[in-house]
Amino acid sequence: MIGVGLIGGSLALSIKKNENVHIVGADINIEEMRVAMAHAVIDEQADDVKKEAEMADYIILATPVEETANWIHVLSKWTLQQNVVITDVGSTKVAVMETAFLLKEKGVTFIGGHPMAGSHQSGASNARADLFYEARYMLTPFEDENPQKIDALMHLLAPTQAHFVFIDAITHDQVTGVISHLPHVIATSLVRQVKGYSAKNTLITEMAAGGFRDLTRIASSSPHMWRDILKQNRYTLLALLDDWMKEMEQVKNLLEKGDSHELFHYFSDAKQFRDSLHV
Numbered sequence: 001m002i003g004v005g006l007i008g009g010s011l012a013l014s015i016k017k018n019e020n021v022h023i024v025g026a027d028i029n030i031e032e033m034r035v036a037m038a039h040a041v042i043d044e045q046a047d048d049v050k051k052e053a054e055m056a057d058y059i060i061l062a063t064p065v066e067e068t069a070n071w072i073h074v075l076s077k078w079t080l081q082q083n084v085v086i087t088d089v090g091s092t093k094v095a096v097m098e099t100a101f102l103l104k105e106k107g108v109t110f111i112g113g114h115p116m117a118g119s120h121q122s123g124a125s126n127a128r129a130d131l132f133y134e135a136r137y138m139l140t141p142f143e144d145e146n147p148q149k150i151d152a153l154m155h156l157l158a159p160t161q162a163h164f165v166f167i168d169a170i171t172h173d174q175v176t177g178v179i180s181h182l183p184h185v186i187a188t189s190l191v192r193q194v195k196g197y198s199a200k201n202t203l204i205t206e207m208a209a210g211g212f213r214d215l216t217r218i219a220s221s222s223p224h225m226w227r228d229i230l231k232q233n234r235y236t237l238l239a240l241l242d243d244w245m246k247e248m249e250q251v252k253n254l255l256e257k258g259d260s261h262e263l264f265h266y267f268s269d270a271k272q273f274r275d276s277l278h279v
């Protein structure tokens, strides 16, 4: 397990429910390694990552996505087990799968993965074995991947009790752009706007309640993780932000007109769609 933070740690805790699993962890943050060992998230800490990776049956990359791409470069230079399956948990897939081509060219299996559950909290101390229970778990194997390797990975991940969904990397990045990355940008920019007002009036933060909390919780997420996600999915985000600005223009127009019927429809249309969603 390379990266023993929230997602790597949660996956480790859940994978441990399989028989005959021994999880060796590696992390650039020594404190995270200490926490992961102290909470029995991993069985052993890697003193020599190369040596451990070359002995591993599975390698899971659970680092921020730019680091994941770097690790794929590194792994492509090592002599891994012939049957090794490498996967990741990153929130973007196009850049990761493009880099993973380096492994494919060497006959090494890489199957992209992305569990659709998480938190604004980071680190192994927040890891939970049930984090992925009933969540969607997207997999992006190369088109001609050996089905036995995919089955082996799904077997390893079965204790997560997540529902696997196969998807191509481009569609993945468009879909997550819409339902995860754009909402993060909106929450973050809203918090920044409120921060500006709060400098002039302390009542603003004092009066903040449930509505503000629910809409902005995710702005407390890891800046490192989100910087990397936005870098890798920036073209999708640029198009989505154009649409978002058009949406805001529409709200401005509605307010300028002040038409009760149109304003009511704006809210009722959104409520109807929101009420129909499973989340």
Ligand SMILES: NC(=O)c1ccc[n+]([C@@H]2O[C@H](COP(=O)([O-])OP(=O)(O)OC[C@H]3O[C@@H](n4cnc5c(N)ncnc54)[C@H](O)[C@@H]3O)[C@@H](O)[C@H]2O)c1
Pocket (backbone or CB within 6 Å): 002, 003, 004, 005, 006, 007, 008, 026, 027, 028, 029, 032, 062, 063, 064, 065, 067, 068, 089, 090, 091, 092, 114, 115, 116, 117, 118, 119, 120, 121, 122, 123, 124, 222, 225, 229
């Ligand atoms: N947090 C979420 O809600 C969520 C959900 C699904 C997927 N993801 C994805 O999971 C991945 C990990 O996110 P997280 O929430 O667990 O973050 P996290 O900060 O809790 O954990 C990431 C860990 O990676 C370590 N790390 C960073 N660079 C490294 C490197 N070069 N080598 C080794 N270790 C390194 C960090 O020290 C940290 O312990 C990201 O790619 C993210 O996009 C996150």
Ligand SMILES: O=C(O)C(=O)C[C@]1(C(=O)O)C=C[C@@H](O)C=C1
Pocket (backbone or CB within 6 Å): 090, 091, 115, 116, 117, 118, 119, 120, 121, 179, 180, 181, 218, 221
């Ligand atoms: O619940 C949260 O805090 C999350 O942000 C989780 C969340 C999301 O739903 O957008 C964040 C990033 C992921 O790649 C998957 C899930």
